[in-house]
Amino acid sequence: MDAVQDKTTKAPRRNGQEDGPGPGQRLLSPVARLGAGILTLADHLGGIVVLLGATLWRLVPPRLDGDQLRRSLFKMGNQSVPIVALTAFFTGGIMVVQAGVFVKRFGATSLVGWGAGYAVFREIGPILIGLMFSGRVGSNNTAELGTMTVTEQIDGLRALAIDPISYLLVPRVLAMVFMLFALTIVGDVVAIGGAALFGKLLLNVEFGVFFQSFGWLGTADLFQGLIKASVFGVVIALTSCHFGITVKGGAVGVGRAVNAAVVAAAMGIVVSDYFLTYLLG
């Protein structure tokens, strides 16, 4: 049986291409560095948009693993409910302390409830909880997916004819968007509770007075915050997944990716917050 063909072609050696970058390339001019930075940014933005498309594509009809979804929801909830509650509680307190000077000077006790609710619902709640969530759950997600990438577990799934996006990413994205939404509601409630409590303790604002002015808030105030929370959820989920699955270079690369993902998510949150606040009025 002469099954094996030895058809190795003798390609010409490609000399010169194996050398590293020359000394000139290492000392890049500022302009070149700016250009490279813009290219990197565009590269990541493109990757995130492609990932968004790929995720949406797999949602109609839903093709995802229920087991992975439950696992993600459970873990993310477990990780973040305590820290979100604690942060929100003291955030409510901080707002009362900051407002205290004016409340005392002008005797505006009746405004404390409304002021706290307005700030928490529209801005502080979603943005603070979003940033906490990104630091806690998003970074964990990047590290996990990054480790799976460098230990070839993602290739392992592909080798078993399993689509890693359906199996790993879609459940995580859904879980993160849902969890951030739910945590924002929890955080809003706890922050308002904290504000009412600190208002009573520090400024002697009765609960009745606090919640009377709180009642001036409309559903628009609440919904603006929840819409923001949903968008931030998508931003955090996609950035953390994108940086996780594109890790290169072993454990060091995973560290770098986590770092980049948290910074990118924070920037994404602030930038999208600006546009959402502008659009939602």
Added chain:
Amino acid sequence: MIRLEDVTKWYDGRAVLDHVSLHLEPGMLWGLIGPAASGKSVLLKVVCGLIRPDEGRVIVDQRDITKDKESDIMETRRKFGMLFQNNALFDFMTVGENVAFPIYWGSDIEPDRLRSLSVKRLQDVGLSGSEDKVPSELSGGMKKRVGIARATIADPKIVIYDEPTAGLDPVTTSKIYDLLRNLQQRNESTVLAVSSDVQAIRGFVEHIAVIHQGRILYNGPERELDSCADPVVHQFIRGDADGPL
């Protein structure tokens, strides 16, 4: 059954695979040896479509997978079982779940039957009673064997082993090759195995290829390897310190 035609793959301006052409027949036991970073792992991943070559064609069962979409390549990949160089065990699953995973996904086998199949396959590789452990609790050799169990549980037609015995002692090494031989005979599968342990793999395969800097220097019957005139091959199989390598 598997045919590579002039396959070239570039990484960072360097040809990691340089016009590689091969032809593997069904049922063949084929080994690939070569120094570190010569392109062995990349070649295996190109064969099962995990890496797309930049030039050339990869044909599996008359199908050119280089032109296929990822979803079509998935269909072809079902014919393969693969042991990765560092095992790629899923660390969020137990050992038993890892082994059962290839037959669990997308099938409606009952959990009990799934479990008994995975326990049985773990027995075959000498790991009875490990099914409820997690991969991080296992030694290197045990992880390899779990990887082998997972690669073969679906009885694939083609099995790829990337360094099945790297870092193992000689006794475990020969046990693993016995195991691979038994699995191959039972399923009459085609086997592609990579190893840097030249002597051990020569005892296992019928056909062997030597790769160096992305180019195949020898590809033919194992027993004729010694008469290959290429100085790199000569030095590599004898393990000499002096020579072109």
